[in-house]
Amino acid sequence: MASISFKNVTKTYDGAASPVVPNLNLEIKDKEFIILVGPSGCGKSTTLRMIAGLETITEGEVYIGDRLVNKVPPKDRDIAMVFQNYALYPHMNVYKNISFGLNLRKEDKAEIDRRVHEAAKILDLEHLLTRKPKELSGGQRQRVALGRAMVRNPAVFLLDEPLSNLDAKLRASMRTEIAKLHQKLDITFVYVTHDQTEAMTMGDRIVVMKEGIVQQFDTPQVLYDTPDNLFVAGFIGSPQMNFMDAQIVQEGSNLYAVVKNNKLLVPDFKKKALAPYAGKSVIMGLRLEDFLPKEKMTKDNTLNAEMNFSELMGADYHLHLTVENIPVTVKIPSSEKPLEKGAAKIAANMEKAHFFDKETEKAICH
Amino acid sequence: MKMKKSSKIIFTILGTIVAVYTLFPFYLVVLNTFKNANGIVSNPVGFGGVSFSQLMANISAVVNNSNFNFWYAFGTSVIITVLSLVLLALFGGMAAWVICRNKTKWSTAIYMVFIASMIIPFQVVMLPLISTFRDVSQFIGISMLQSIPGIVFAYCGFGGAMTVFILTGFIKGIPYELEEAAAIDGCSPEGTFFRIIFPLLTPVITTVTILNGMWIWNDYLLPSLMLGQNGKVKTLPVAVQAFVGSYVKQWDLILTAALLAIVPMIVIFLVAQKQIMNGMVEGAIK
Numbered sequence: 001m002a003s004i005s006f007k008n009v010t011k012t013y014d015g016a017a018s019p020v021v022p023n024l025n026l027e028i029k030d031k032e033f034i035i036l037v038g039p040s041g042c043g044k045s046t047t048l049r050m051i052a053g054l055e056t057i058t059e060g061e062v063y064i065g066d067r068l069v070n071k072v073p074p075k076d077r078d079i080a081m082v083f084q085n086y087a088l089y090p091h092m093n094v095y096k097n098i099s100f101g102l103n104l105r106k107e108d109k110a111e112i113d114r115r116v117h118e119a120a121k122i123l124d125l126e127h128l129l130t131r132k133p134k135e136l137s138g139g140q141r142q143r144v145a146l147g148r149a150m151v152r153n154p155a156v157f158l159l160d161e162p163l164s165n166l167d168a169k170l171r172a173s174m175r176t177e178i179a180k181l182h183q184k185l186d187i188t189f190v191y192v193t194h195d196q197t198e199a200m201t202m203g204d205r206i207v208v209m210k211e212g213i214v215q216q217f218d219t220p221q222v223l224y225d226t227p228d229n230l231f232v233a234g235f236i237g238s239p240q241m242n243f244m245d246a247q248i249v250q251e252g253s254n255l256y257a258v259v260k261n262n263k264l265l266v267p268d269f270k271k272k273a274l275a276p277y278a279g280k281s282v283i284m285g286l287r288l289e290d291f292l293p294k295e296k297m298t299k300d301n302t303l304n305a306e307m308n309f310s311e312l313m314g315a316d317y318h319l320h321l322t323v324e325n326i327p328v329t330v331k332i333p334s335s336e337k338p339l340e341k342g343a344a345k346i347a348a349n350m351e352k353a354h355f356f357d358k359e360t361e362k363a364i365c366h
Numbered sequence: 367m368k369m370k371k372s373s374k375i376i377f378t379i380l381g382t383i384v385a386v387y388t389l390f391p392f393y394l395v396v397l398n399t400f401k402n403a404n405g406i407v408s409n410p411v412g413f414g415g416v417s418f419s420q421l422m423a424n425i426s427a428v429v430n431n432s433n434f435n436f437w438y439a440f441g442t443s444v445i446i447t448v449l450s451l452v453l454l455a456l457f458g459g460m461a462a463w464v465i466c467r468n469k470t471k472w473s474t475a476i477y478m479v480f481i482a483s484m485i486i487p488f489q490v491v492m493l494p495l496i497s498t499f500r501d502v503s504q505f506i507g508i509s510m511l512q513s514i515p516g517i518v519f520a521y522c523g524f525g526g527a528m529t530v531f532i533l534t535g536f537i538k539g540i541p542y543e544l545e546e547a548a549a550i551d552g553c554s555p556e557g558t559f560f561r562i563i564f565p566l567l568t569p570v571i572t573t574v575t576i577l578n579g580m581w582i583w584n585d586y587l588l589p590s591l592m593l594g595q596n597g598k599v600k601t602l603p604v605a606v607q608a609f610v611g612s613y614v615k616q617w618d619l620i621l622t623a624a625l626l627a628i629v630p631m632i633v634i635f636l637v638a639q640k641q642i643m644n645g646m647v648e649g650a651i652k
Contacts, residue, residue: 052550053549054549054550074546074550075550075551075553081546081550083543085541085543087544089544090566091565091566101550101551101552104551104557148547
């Protein structure tokens with residue numbers, strides 16, 4: 001069993017004034033594919049490296065399975081790691097790179113050979129076994145790095161931004177390969193990335209981090225539909241959610257979100273959560289697909305906008321507008337005609353609107 | 367960047383002058399080994415009196431000279447050079463790796479000491495060095511003067527600074543993730559050094575070895591001080607002194623012995639030329 005637990009873990013680098021990871025608590029289940037995502041410097045790689053044993057733990061406890069591993073050296077943690085720059089040994093050929101760890105453990109030669117060939121077959125590396133890393137393409141090097149990790153039959157597979165050095169096309173295909181590998185190996189995967197697309201497409205659950213603090217830890221769907229705070233709402237989803245300041249106004253039994261000269265009716269199921277904010281300003285979030293077609297436009301969901309330009313993305317158009325000088329992106333199917341440049345009206349789907357407290361940045365309702 | 371034609375001509379002329387200036391002593395040595403002693407004195411620069419049979423006679427006279435003992439001196443030079451180079455590469459590599467990877471005040475201070483030692487001229491330390499080695503010999507009971515271990519130890523000290531300086535620059539360019547990957551694969555720190563780092567240092571170690579090798583092989587001052595002119599242990603450059611008397615200098619034999627001493631280094635340089643240049647460039651830009 002290889003669940004991973006962080007119990008009140010703090011990591012402070014020598015000489016640093018504040019911890020890079022303060023008081024982290026995290027429970028990763030056995031065989032889960034977990035993504036650690038966040039902007040640069042958010043502590044995601046440090047967290048991964050603490051699991052690997054490459055960083056010391058200042059305070060708290062890290063468990064792999066039932067075993068406390070704070071003081072266990074990396075080689076005895078039953079883990080394997082794939083690095084961002086692959087970290088292949090340049091003077092060894094592919095076969096030796098993959099078998100290096102097994103040789104150090106003095107495994108039986110025939111068994112090493114079997115495992116190397118098995119991994120090479122899965123990763124389509126059989127014809128490259130005698131080549132040195134410098135003779136391989138980026139994708140091939142990445143597969144060798146995966147192979148080196150695979151042959152050890154680890155309980156936990158750690159991947160530190162493994163696709164960031166690859167071009168967009170190769171990245172997409174390697175994403176699929178890694179997801180397949182997880183299904184095949186059926187072990188715990190912890191994957192670090194700053195790319196939210198990788199996070200959304202690969203993980204069972206995603207840990208969104210900012211300044212060393214876990215902002216939200218849940219499935220991709222939950223993160224997308226019900227972000228806990230403004231940071232998660234902005235980070236998850238590409239292009240990011242549209243945000244605009246809105247004044248909450250009570251008129252009789254109706255509640256409105258007023259964006260300067262635009263008055264938007266708040267649906268009944270959101271009234272209860274928003275009622276305490278009447279007379280106050282909040283942040284309203286609308287994803288680019290959360291806009292309604294022209295025929296569903298009413299006076300209670302219309303935003304007056306200025307159409308700037310459109311981008312054809314293939315199946316969709318991304319319309320770039322401004323609403324009261326706030327940039328807004330709207331997605332419409334490419335079968336529809338994009339709006340003309342100049343003054344325009346768009347209809348917000350208020351059922352899907354997200355509201356955030358302006359001070360705490362926490363979600364009020366979705 | 368394209369060079370102007372006039373600049374090209376000026377640089378070519380300057381390069382030629384430097385090449386001629388540098389190669390002229392070598393030309394004199396090679397040319398005069400083809401002459402007998404009288405020919406050298408009467409016409410040291412010209413081709414008069416040059417013959418291949420004279421070269422063979424000179425070589426035979428040097429190799430078979432009872433005072434000179436060519437093969438013994440050659441063997442001593444080989445042992446001292448090889449031992450020094452092996453130890454310099456090994457301990458220099460280890461020191462550079464630790465200095466590079468342990469970022470502490472102490473490692474920085476040690477690195478600075480290495481750098482500082484490079485700018486102190488040998489002539490400043492040579493006399494205190496001999497007296498210190500004499501004291502150490504008495505203290506530990508092992509002769510550090512007039513002995514191979516003593517001079518090898520001294521070469522490791524004098525060559526250590528440049529070796530560590532060049533290797534540190536190279537190691538900085540080796541991704542630290544390789545060592546982390548090795549740690550996860552199960553390597554101890556020693557294993558990481560010998561299995562991962564040391565093999566990666568091969569090009570730059572070749573360069574350093576050639577540079578140190580040329581210096582140690584050709585060095586005259588340190589062995590003449592530490593081994594002495596009349597000691598039992600003699601390197602080739604010191605042994606050549608056998609042909610230098612108070613009244614007579616046997617130039618034909620001195621120059622032939624010098625040529626025989628130079629030849630191994632030239633052969634090694636020609637064979638490893640590509641490797642040396644690669645190592646120099648890699649050390650410079652990584």
